[in-house]
Each structure stands twice: as C-alpha cells, then as structure tokens.
Amino acid sequence: RCALAAVLFGATTPLAAELADDLGALRLAGLLHLGAALVVAPAVLWARAVRSLTGPRRDARGPASPPSRPRHRARNAGPLAVVVVTGGLVAPVLLAAGLARTSSATAALLLTLELAATTALASILFREPVARRVTAGATLVGLAGAALVWSAPLPWVGALLVVASCGCRAVDDCAAALLDGVGPRQVALARGLLAGAVNLAAGLVVAGVPAAGPALAALAVGAAGYGVSIGLWLGATRELGPDRAAPVLAAAPFVGAAVAWGVFAEPVTTAQLALGPVVALGVALAVAPVRRPAPARTGFDPASPAFSADVLGPEDLVAWGRGDAPVDREDPAAARGTDAGDDEEVGVGAGRDTDAGVHGYLDEYDDLFDEGLVPLRRSG
Numbered sequence: 001r002c003a004l005a006a007v008l009f010g011a012t013t014p015l016a017a018e019l020a021d022d023l024g025a026l027r028l029a030g031l032l033h034l035g036a037a038l039v040v041a042p043a044v045l046w047a048r049a050v051r052s053l054t055g056p057r058r059d060a061r062g063p064a065s066p067p068s069r070p071r072h073r074a075r076n077a078g079p080l081a082v083v084v085v086t087g088g089l090v091a092p093v094l095l096a097a098g099l100a101r102t103s104s105a106t107a108a109l110l111l112t113l114e115l116a117a118t119t120a121l122a123s124i125l126f127r128e129p130v131a132r133r134v135t136a137g138a139t140l141v142g143l144a145g146a147a148l149v150w151s152a153p154l155p156w157v158g159a160l161l162v163v164a165s166c167g168c169r170a171v172d173d174c175a176a177a178l179l180d181g182v183g184p185r186q187v188a189l190a191r192g193l194l195a196g197a198v199n200l201a202a203g204l205v206v207a208g209v210p211a212a213g214p215a216l217a218a219l220a221v222g223a224a225g226y227g228v229s230i231g232l233w234l235g236a237t238r239e240l241g242p243d244r245a246a247p248v249l250a251a252a253p254f255v256g257a258a259v260a261w262g263v264f265a266e267p268v269t270t271a272q273l274a275l276g277p278v279v280a281l282g283v284a285l286a287v288a289p290v291r292r293p294a295p296a297r298t299g300f301d302p303a304s305p306a307f308s309a310d311v312l313g314p315e316d317l318v319a320w321g322r323g324d325a326p327v328d329r330e331d332p333a334a335a336r337g338t339d340a341g342d343d344e345e346v347g348v349g350a351g352r353d354t355d356a357g358v359h360g361y362l363d364e365y366d367d368l369f370d371e372g373l374v375p376l377r378r379s380g
Contacts, residue, residue: 002236002248005229010255012225013111014264017104019221020096022214024207029092030200031215032222037192039227040185047185079178083187087172088195094165102158105266106148108256110162112279115250115286116142117170125174137285144278151271184230192222243289250287254280 012032020028099107116138122128130138145163152159176187203210237245257276260266 001232002240002245003251005232005236006249006252007255008224008229008232009226009249010108010252011259012221013099013108013253013256014104014260014266015221015225016096016218017099017107017260018264019214019218020100023096023210023218024203025093025096025100026199026203026206027210027215028096028203028218030196030198030203031218032096032226033088033092033188033192033196034200035192035219035222035224036188036226036230037196038219039223040188040192040230043231044185044189076179076182079175080182080187080190082175083172083179084190084194086168086175087187088191089198091165091168091172092195093199094161094168098158098161098165100158102152102162103260103266103269104264105257105260105268105272106152106159107162108253108260109272109276109279110145110148110159111166111253111256112141112283113145113163113166114169114173115283116145117167118173119286121170121174122177133288134286137282137287140282140285141279142282144275144282147275148271148279151269151275184234188226188230246287247284247289250283253283 016028016032023031095107119130119134119138123130149156149159149163176182179187233245233249236248240248254276257272261268
C-alpha cells in the first residue's frame with residue numbers, strides 16, 4: 001500500500017503537467033484539491049459519525065480522551081489557516097504554473113527540495129534538533145536542486161516557481177505539525193473545500209469554464225494522487241510504522257520523473273542523469289530509519305530467556321526444581337541448606353517465601369501483565 005501511494009503521488013506531477021496548458025494554474029490547482037476532498041470526505045464524515053455515536057475514544061493505556069473544547073479549536077485555528085493558505089492556495093498554483101514552464105521530470109526531482117526546506121524551517125523556527133545525517137542529506141538535496149535550476153532553460157521561471165512551491169509546502173508541513181488532533185484526511189478536506197474552491201472560482205473568473213474532458217481528468221488525478229494515496233499511506237504507516245513507511249513514500253518524486261521519461265517520452269537531459277543519483281542519496285540519508293542499539297538486558301526482565309538464571313540464582317533454581325540437584329519441595333530453604341535469615345544476605349530472594357507464593361516477583365509481574373500495565377517485551 002505504501003508503494004502504491006508513492007506511485008500515485010509521484011505520477012501526479014507529470015499528469016498535472018499534461019493538463020496545465022489546457023486548464024491554467026488556478027483552475028488546475030483548484031480541481032486537483034477538490035478531487036482529493038471528494039475522496040477523503042466520506043472517511044472524515046464516517047469517523048465523525050462513529051465518534052458521535054460511541055463517545056470519546058478510549059485508549060488502552062489511559063482514560064477516555066476528553067472531547068474537543070473551544071480553546072482546543074482556537075489553538076488549531078492559526079496553524080490550520082496557515083496550512084490552507086500556503087499548502088492549499090499558494091503552493092498548488094505555483095506548482096501548476098511551474099509545470100507549464102519547465103520539464104515535468106525536472107519539476108518532479110525539484111519537489112524533493114520540500115524535504116530540505118522543511119528540515120531548515122524546523123531547525124530555525126522551532127529549534128528542533130536535527131541529526132547530522134539528516135542535515136547532510138538535506139544539504140545534498142539542496143545543492144542538487146540548485147544545480148537542477150541552473151541547468152534549466154533560461155530564464156529559469158518554471159524551475160523557480162517549483163522551488164517556491166516547495167518552500168510553501170515546507171511552511172505547510174511545519175504548520176500541520178502544530179495541529180492537535182487533526183489528521184491528514186481532515187487537512188486534505190480543509191484544503192480541498194476551502195483553498196480548492198477559492199482557486200477554482202478565481203480560475204473561472206479569469207479564464208472561464210474549462211472543457212469537460214480536462215476538468216474531469218484533473219479531478220481524477222487529484223482524487224488518486226492527493227486523496228487515495230493518503231488513505232493507502234495511513235493504512236501502511238499503521239502496520240509498518242513511520243520509520244519504515246517514510247523511505248518508501250520518499251520515492252514518489254523519482255516515480256514522477258520515471259513516468260515523465262517512460263510514459264510521456266520526455267527527453268532525458270545530462271543534468272537529470274547526473275544529479276538524480278545525488279538527489280536520491282540525499283533523500284535516503286534524510287529519511288532512512290534510525291538504527292538504535294538494542295537496550296541492555298537487565299536481570300529484572302522476565303521476557304529474557306535467561307531471566308531465571310540471572311534473578312533467581314543457581315541455588316534458587318535447585319530449590320525450585322529448575323536445577324539438576326534433588327529438591328525438597330516442602331522446604332525450599334532446607335534444600336538450599338539455609339534458614340530464613342539467609343534471604344536477607346542473598347537480597348534477591350528476600351520476600352519470596354511469603355503468602356504471595358514462592359515466585360513472589362513473578363506473581364506480581366503476572367498481575368500487572370494481566371491488567372495490561374506491563375508490555376511483554378519492554379518490561380525492563
């Protein structure tokens with residue numbers, strides 16, 4: 001599903017470039033986002049209906065989430081307005097205008113500049129710590145993007161418009177990260193209904209009513225590339241996790257370039273061949289999953305295969321029937337050759353021979369596990 005989302009999202013760029021001349025920037029941008037809104041609207045409305053019938057969503061780890069409050073909605077109003085204006089009104093128009101004036105393969109590769117711009121804004125505006133690997137990848141993407149603009153035909157208007165759209169999308173990404181309780185489908189619906197309608201209305205005033213064929217094609221491209229792809233990506237992210245899904249979706253610009261070369265027979269330039277691998281390397285460095293070392297196993301991790309040997313000790317294993325020596329189950333202390341006072345010296349054995357059972361710690365852990373308070377594999 002994640003790969004299919006990347007294909008649909010990536011193919012949107014060359015497909016929209018084919019429609020740019022017939023529709024113009026305003027009408028094309030409006031129809032693309034209106035098509036996405038038509039796809040995501042049923043899922044958003046269904047989720048809202050389910051919440052209204054079942055009440056607040058309950059989390060297995062805590063109480064029910066409180067309902068939305070006016071103050072909560074007011075806190076989202078500013079970021080949502082930025083998302084609608086930059087990501088829905090301005091960025092699509094700039095991209096559509098750029099697609100009409102430059103190669104769609106070059107435009108697809110330039111769209112990776114959104115990653116570099118988002119990383120820079122997150123670091124400068126929000127003081128987010130950025131790993132050196134991510135910084136190096138974003139720098140490579142930025143340098144390769146600058147070289148692609150330099151290689152574009154003069155006066156570089158189309159390429160610069162695509163770069164400007166990437167900057168607007170970076171602002172949109174940072175503002176969307178500030179939204180609390182608003183999912184990607186809801187953002188796409190807001191962009192489509194508000195920004196898409198405004199752009200389409202402006203386009204109709206400026207250029208008139210478009211032909212039915214290109215208009216329906218633009219709606220279909222927006223529905224698949226900006227609507228269906230969101231649902232596929234969300235479903236894949238729930239199973240794979242964001243770290244594994246992000247590298248797959250990051251291949252979307254390269255899918256767009258491949259579609260432009262293979263399907264629409266755009267000529268492949270030397271700059272695209274030379275800088276494409278550089279862009280791919282930068283994206284790979286920036287979005288590759290972080291490999292964290294496994295946490296050190298402690299003696300108090302019941303999920304560890306060596307738990308008994310680490311915590312209980314060899315004398316306890318013999319006493320409780322897990323060793324090789326014969327055991328007197330009626331008197332574990334006698335089997336160890338100790339008395340009750342030895343528990344204080346051993347330390348780990350203290351308090352086990354109580355009413356809670358011989359396996360005192362294990363019984364306590366089982367109670368917590370039954371209540372869902374201790375994850376099986378992260379109990380250390």
